[in-house]
Amino acid sequence: xxxxxxxxxxxxxxxxxxxxxxxxxIAWLFIMSISQPTDLTTLPLKWFPETIxxxxxxxxxxxxxxxxxxxxxxxxxxxxxxxxSATLISVLAAIPxxxxxxxxxxxxGLLYGTLAVYMMPxxxxxxxxxxxxxxxxxxxxxxxxxxxxxxxxxxxxxxLLKNNFDLLPYEIEQAAxxxxxxxxxxxxxxxxxxxxPALGAALLFALLMAWDEFFYALIYTNDxxxxxxxxAIGDFAAGRATDYGLISAVxxxxxxxxxxxxxxxxxxxxxxxxxGGTKG
Amino acid sequence: xxxxxxxxxxxxxxxxxxxxxxxxxxxxxLLRTVWLxxxxxxxxxxxxxxxxxxxxxxxxxxxxxxxxxxxxxxLYFTLVSVxxxxxxxxxxxxxxxxxxxxxxxxxxxxxLPWALPTIVNAMMWRLIYNPEYGSLNALLTQLGILSEYRxxxxxxxxxxxxxxxxxxxxxxxxxxxxxxAALQTVPTELYEAARLDGANxxxxxxxxxxxxxxxxxxxxxxxxxIEAFRVFDIIYVMTRGGPADSTRTVSFYVYQESFxxxxxxxxxxxxxxxxxxxxxxxxxxxxxxxxQNGASR
Numbered sequence: 001x002x003x004x005x006x007x008x009x010x011x012x013x014x015x016x017x018x019x020x021x022x023x024x025x026i027a028w029l030f031i032m033s034i035s036q037p038t039d040l041t042t043l044p045l046k047w048f049p050e051t052i053x054x055x056x057x058x059x060x061x062x063x064x065x066x067x068x069x070x071x072x073x074x075x076x077x078x079x080x081x082x083x084x085s086a087t088l089i090s091v092l093a094a095i096p097x098x099x100x101x102x103x104x105x106x107x108x109g110l111l112y113g114t115l116a117v118y119m120m121p122x123x124x125x126x127x128x129x130x131x132x133x134x135x136x137x138x139x140x141x142x143x144x145x146x147x148x149x150x151x152x153x154x155x156x157x158x159x160l161l162k163n164n165f166d167l168l169p170y171e172i173e174q175a176a177x178x179x180x181x182x183x184x185x186x187x188x189x190x191x192x193x194x195x196x197p198a199l200g201a202a203l204l205f206a207l208l209m210a211w212d213e214f215f216y217a218l219i220y221t222n223d224x225x226x227x228x229x230x231x232a233i234g235d236f237a238a239g240r241a242t243d244y245g246l247i248s249a250v251x252x253x254x255x256x257x258x259x260x261x262x263x264x265x266x267x268x269x270x271x272x273x274x275x276g277g278t279k280g
Numbered sequence: 281x282x283x284x285x286x287x288x289x290x291x292x293x294x295x296x297x298x299x300x301x302x303x304x305x306x307x308x309x310l311l312r313t314v315w316l317x318x319x320x321x322x323x324x325x326x327x328x329x330x331x332x333x334x335x336x337x338x339x340x341x342x343x344x345x346x347x348x349x350x351x352x353x354x355l356y357f358t359l360v361s362v363x364x365x366x367x368x369x370x371x372x373x374x375x376x377x378x379x380x381x382x383x384x385x386x387x388x389x390x391x392l393p394w395a396l397p398t399i400v401n402a403m404m405w406r407l408i409y410n411p412e413y414g415s416l417n418a419l420l421t422q423l424g425i426l427s428e429y430r431x432x433x434x435x436x437x438x439x440x441x442x443x444x445x446x447x448x449x450x451x452x453x454x455x456x457x458x459x460x461a462a463l464q465t466v467p468t469e470l471y472e473a474a475r476l477d478g479a480n481x482x483x484x485x486x487x488x489x490x491x492x493x494x495x496x497x498x499x500x501x502x503x504x505x506i507e508a509f510r511v512f513d514i515i516y517v518m519t520r521g522g523p524a525d526s527t528r529t530v531s532f533y534v535y536q537e538s539f540x541x542x543x544x545x546x547x548x549x550x551x552x553x554x555x556x557x558x559x560x561x562x563x564x565x566x567x568x569x570x571x572q573n574g575a576s577r
Contacts, residue, residue, distance in 0.1 A: 014375055015386060022389050025449070026396070028415050029404045045418035089301075097298035104291035112566050114298070117306045119503075119562045121510035123534040123551040127544055128312035129305070130323075151305045154298055183290050212397050214513040215531075219539060230399040234517050237403035244407055251400040262395030266388065 075232035090153035098161035118155035337549035369455025402517035405446035
C-alpha cells in the first residue's frame with residue numbers, strides 16, 4: 001500500500017526529531033570533551049570548537065601522583081576488577097542453579113524468592129552489610145563490592161539462563177546420565193554449549209550492571225584503593241571543579257565500554273530486559 | 281534410573297552455591313535491618329551496642345513530616361517519570377514499527393541512552409543544565425524561547441522536573457524496545473480484517489495493538505516503577521537532594537540518616553518503611569511474571 005506523501009513527510013520529520021533528541025546530548029558531551037576549556041566558558045556559547053583539543057584525554061591517561069589521571073585510572077582498574085570478578089562468580093554459581101530450576105521443578109518458590117530479593121531497594125541491606133564489612137576489615141576494598149554485586153547479578157543470571165535451559169530438549173541429557181555421565185558433566189558438556197548465546201548475553205548484562213552500580217560503591221569505598229568509576233565521576237561532577245571538558249572526557253571514557261557492549265547485545269536485549277535487566 | 285529422592289538431592293546440591301551467597305549477603309542482612317530498626321544503634325566510633333527501644337524509631341519515622349514529604353516527592357518522581365516513559369515509549373515504538381529507511385539505524389540509536397551509565401547520564405545533563413554555560417540555556421535563548429538564562433537545578437520549582445527529564449531520556453528507550461518487540465508479533469491479518477470491518481486507526485490501536493502489547497508492557501512498567509522508587513544515583517549527582525530539599529527522595533533520606541547523621545536505628549526504620557512499600561510493588565511484579573510464564577507454556 002502506498003503512503004500519502006504528507007504522511008511520509010510527517011513520518012520522516014518525527015524520525016529525524018527522535019534521532020536528534022537521542023544524539024544531540026551525547027554529541028554535546030563529546031564536543032565538550034574535545035574543546036578548549038576557554039571555549040566552554042564564553043558567552044554566547046560556541047557550538048563547535050575552533051580547535052580540537054585532546055589534552056583532556058591525555059591528562060586522564062597519564063598516571064601521575066595526585067593528578068586527575070591517577071584518580072581516573074585507579075577507578076578504571078577498580079571498576080574492571082569488581083565487574084569482572086562479580087560477573088564470573090555470579091555466572092558460575094548461576095549455571096547449576098538455573099539448571100536445577102529448569103530440570104528439577106518443584107522449587108519455584110525459591111526462584112521467585114531470589115528474584116524478589118533482587119528487586120529490593122539496596123537500603124534494605126546497606127546498613128548491616130556496612131557493619132559486617134567494617135568488622136571484617138573489608139570496607140574500602142574491592143571484595144566488599146564483589147560480594148554485594150553477586151547478589152544483584154546472581155538472581156538475574158539464574159533467571160535468564162533458566163529460561164534458556166527450558167527451551168532445550170531433556171532427552172539427550174537423560175541418555176547421557178544413563179550412560180554414566182555425572183550431572184556436572186552433562187551441564188558443562190551438553191546443556192551449556194547449546195545456550196552459548198544466552199550465556200554471552202548473561203555475561204554482558206552482568207558486566208553492565210556491575211559497571212553501573214553507584215549506591216553501594218559510594219558507601220563502601222572512599223579512596224583510590226577501591227573507588228569505582230561511578231563514584232569517581234560523582235566526585236568530579238559534584239565537586240566545585242569547573243573543568244567541564246575534563247569531566248566530559250571522563251564521562252566519554254566511562255561510557256565507551258558499555259556502549260560497545262550494547263551493540264553486541266542488540267539481539268538479546270529484549271529477552272534480557274524481560275528478565276529484569278533494565279539497570280537502575 | 282535415579283530415584284525421586286536422588287533427583288531431589290541433585291536439585292538441591294546444584295542450588296547450594298547460589299542459595300549460600302544469597303542467604304549470607306541478603307537474607308541475613310535484611311533480618312539485621314529489621315533488628316536494628318528496634319534499637320538505638322549509632323554508627324559513630326564508640327557508640328556500638330545499641331539498646332532495644334521498641335517501636336520508638338518507627339514512631340519517629342511516621343511522625344517525621346520531612347520523611348513524609350520525602351515519600352510524597354518520591355511518589356511524584358516515580359509516577360511522572362514512569363508515566364512519561366510509558367507514553368513516549370509506546371509512541372516511539374509505534375513510530376519505529378512503520379516502514380521507513382534507516383529503521384535499523386534508529387533501533388541501534390535507541391540503545392545508546394540505555395547503555396549510557398546512569399552516573400554519566402546524570403553528569404551529562406548536569407552540564408547541559410548548567411546555569412552559566414549550559415547548552416540548554418544557550419539553545420533556548422538563541423531560539424528566542426527564553427529571554428534570560430535560568431538556573432534549572434538551582435530553583436526548587438524546576439529542579440525535580442529537570443531531574444525527571446534526564447531520567448526519562450535515559451529510560452524510555454527500554455519501554456520502547458519492549459513495546460516494539462511485542463508489536464512485531466502482532467499478525468498483520470488482524471489489522472487487515474479490522475480495516476475491512478471499517479475500524480478506524482484509533483479503534484485498531486485500542487482493540488488490537490494495545491491488548492497484544494499489554495502483557496510485556498505491564499511487566500516492564502512494574503519493573504521501572506520499582507527502580508524509580510529507589511532513585512538515588514541521578515539525584516546524588518545532579519542536586520544532592522537540593523535545592524531546599526526539593527529533590528530529597530526516600531533513598532536519599534535513608535542514606536543521610538544512616539551515613540551522614542550516623543543514626544543506624546532510625547535509618548533502619550526508614551529503610552523498613554521503604555522496603556514495605558517496595559514489597560507491594562515486588563509482589564505485583566512476581567505475580568505478573570508467574571502468570572506470564574505460566575501462560576507462555
